[in-house]
Amino acid sequence: MREQDQSGYYRIDATVKITGLSSETVLYCVEEGLVRPAMTDSDGPLMGPVELARLRKVRRLTQDLGINLEGVEVVLRLLDEIEALRTQLARR
Amino acid sequence: MEHEDYYEILGVPRDAPEGEIRKAFRRLARKHHPDVNPGNQEAEDRFKRINEANEVLSDPEKRRKYDEFGPRWREHEEWQRAQEAAGTPGQPFDWSRFGGAQGPGGTHYEYRTVREEDLQDLFGDEEPFSDLFTNLFGSRGERGGARRATRPAAGRDVESPVEVTLQEAYAGATRLLEMQLPDGQTRRLEVRIPPGVDEGSRVRVAGQGSPGKAGGPPGDLYLVVSVLPDPRYERRGDDLHTRVTASLQTLLLGGEVQVPTPDGRRLALAIPAGTQDGRVFRLRRQGMPRAGRPEQRGDLFAEVHARLPERLSPRERELLEEFALAGTED
Known part of the structure; x- marks a missing residue:
């Protein structure tokens, strides 16, 4: 089975295989707004490359660094904030 | 209350x-x-x-x-x-x-x-509606209204309806959106609609919503898809239904008809001899794609109808009369 079709979007089951996260963790990340699906249809959320990269980051933080999901949430939001500030600085 | x-x-x-x-x-x-x-x-x-x-x-x-x-x-x-x-x-x-x-x-x-202390337990700082991170990473050294007013806040998400033809839903499409910015300028943005979108699908375009406040990140733009009907096809879930015509000879003696797909291809469909008018043939995995589910692509159903000649040559008439007299059925 090919995991990706020409659309470049992935369902939860394919996302789980690619990222190494459990489906519960992926759904938690979606529910808590840590990852915003690239697309949503009647079958549920779909992830694109950007979202997969973010979920891989979640895996590194949880599995490699041992941070719990609540901590990951804080880390990710901080990283987003840093990124936004860097962008802001670069514009000046 | x-x-x-x-x-x-x-x-x-x-x-x-x-x-x-x-x-x-x-x-x-x-x-x-x-x-x-x-x-x-x-x-x-x-x-x-x-x-x-x-x-x-x-x-x-x-x-x-x-x-x-x-x-x-x-x-x-x-x-x-x-x-x-x-x-x-x-x-x-x-x-x-x-x-x-x-x-x-x-x-x-x-x-x-x-209760203020409840909020402090959860989110820290003296101000009830404080920044989530302040208690973890310390105060920013500012207090009161001025601090609150300058805190970066994410922009709001924006929804925009987008109509796509069945052909675009089948093959995917790009749309050029024109967005009016707060400063009056117009920004053009090319967005991709993936193949397999359905009525009500929401496609997120990151960072194209309302601008953030005080340096906060912008919200996202959500394209809410509406698929326009196509007179050539009827969509039932992931399956497509269409009608094709075949000559009387093809139905009687067997042959081949072309079945068009929404993306412009023409598929050859073998018609066995003695095919009845209105018979439905299934062309597997030629229906609507499903985003993220390549293995579950729908089927294309072709209903074959006889195309009768409007005028017969004397020779054709003669042969048909002979055929009628020799009638093996009824």
Whole structure:
């Protein structure tokens, strides 16, 4: 089975295989707004490359660094904030 | 204000253990915190109700009273305190002293909602609606309104309807959107609609929503898809149904017809000899694609109908009459 079709979007089951996260963790990340699906249809959320990269980051933080999901949430939001500030600085 | 059951607010059963209540509160508080929903009054109100429910249900004594007396538990508590102060404990509770209601479920009693220390426990800082991270990474050294006014806040998400033809839904498409910026300028943006979108699909375009405040990140743009009907095809879920015509000879003697697909291809369909008018053939995996589900592509159903000649040559007529006379059927 090919995991990706020409659309470049992935369902939860394919996302789980690619990222190494459990489906519960992926759904938690979606529910808590840590990852915003690239697309949503009647079958549920779909992830694109950007979202997969973010979920891989979640895996590194949880599995490699041992941070719990609540901590990951804080880390990710901080990283987003840093990124936004860097962008802001670069514009000046 | 109409009383909303605390258990319902937190989405927990009435016999939920303390841990479950705490977990539900933390989850909901994070979701509805005003910092996460800047400018959203509804989220702020919800956040207050969540705090109120947690304040009662996380305290075993208050929870017991709430379970017993319902929304007027606090009035009962005050009554008890008054009885004790008057030196006459144990008197039956007189509901009529409180707003004239005749018991639990009567007139509702309003009381304070957000307790500052609860919020500090959860989000830190002296200001109730503080930044989520301040307690973890320290204060920013500013206080009061000025600090709040300059805090970066994410922009709001924006929805925009987008119509696609069936052909575009089948093969994917790009759309050039023109967006009016607050400064009056127009920005053009090319967005990709993936193959397999259906009615109501939402495609997110990151960072193209309302701009953030004070350097906060912008919101996202959501394209809400509407698929226009196509007279050549009827869509039933992931399957497509179409009609094709074949000559009488092809149906009688067998042959081949071309079945067009929405993306412009023409598929060869073998017609066996003796095919009846209106027979439906299935072309596997030629229907609508499903985003993220390549193995579940729909089928294309072709209903074949006879195309009768409008004029017959003398020779054709002669042969058909001969055919009719030799009739093997009926």
